[in-house]
Amino acid sequence: MHRPTTVCALFLSCLVVTSVSQAEIDSRLIKKAGQLCQKGNRALESGKPEEAKTYYGKAVDAVPTFPTALIGLGRIAMGEKRFEDALASYERAKEGYAQIGASMAGIESRRYADAQRQIASMHDTIANLQASATSNVNIQISQLEGAISQLEAINPPNPTDASEPPGEIYFHIGNALFQLNRIDEALAAWETCRERSPEFPLVYNNLALAYWKLERLAEARTSLDKAAELGFNVNPRFKADLERAAARTESD
Secondary structure, three states: OOHHHHHHHHHHHHHHHHHHHHHHHHHHHHHHHHHHHHHHHHHHHOOOHHHHHHHHHHHHHHOOOOHHHHHHHHHHHHHOOOHHHHHHHHHHHHHHHHHHHHHHHHHHHHHHHHHHHHHHHHHHHHHHHHHOOOOOHHHHHHHHHHHHHHHHOOOOOOHHHHOOOOHHHHHHHHHHHHHOOOHHHHHHHHHHHHHHOOOOHHHHHHHHHHHHHOOOHHHHHHHHHHHHHOOOOOOHHHHHHHHHHHHHHHHO
16 A cells, blocks of 8 residues: 555655756766866976867867866967867857856855855864863864864855856957957957956957057057056067057157
8 A cells, every 4th residue: 555655755766866966967077177177288388289189178078168178279279270260169168157157156055055064063063072071172173173264265156257257268269369360359359358357467468469450559558568567578579669669650
């Protein structure tokens, strides 16, 4: 008489386990893609683009819209002068932030909630230790307080911000557009980067170049000065050429 109920309960239990496992798989895939991208970045910075391409490719196989991998592939395409491919990769990376950012926010939310539970449990343990009279209580409390400090450093994520592409992606998009001689579009992308990441020095150097190309020399000089102010090592020849061009314009 009770067998159907038992089977039903077992079936529902299996459904719950399957759902949790899927969430864990998603988390693992995102983590795996991130680790592969770290290896890809190291390979690329070491002058091994083919090795980097392999790592980025595996990251995209794991998570097709993983932005870091797509940016890495875009950088490789730029180095190979495949500017259309680079632009397409950067555009995909920008679109991927909405999906991956939301997923990452969910993972970080669970991590934050787990941290809060651990903190509460550790505070309870400290209270119990303080009530005891064991000889090593101070050492145990010190260890727990250190662990609590690390957990308190975990901040709650902002899902809205997580889904927004960072300004730097527009920097890369602008680079590809500039190489395709789409100067106005490149300038618009770099200006967006400046608005979203105002402390990113490289974009000011590129803005200076675009403004110069468009004969907006006052804006070019201001942007180059800002790049230097933020610590960018401005090319002295570029600066001298820009100053000469501005001087000729002022004398006309």
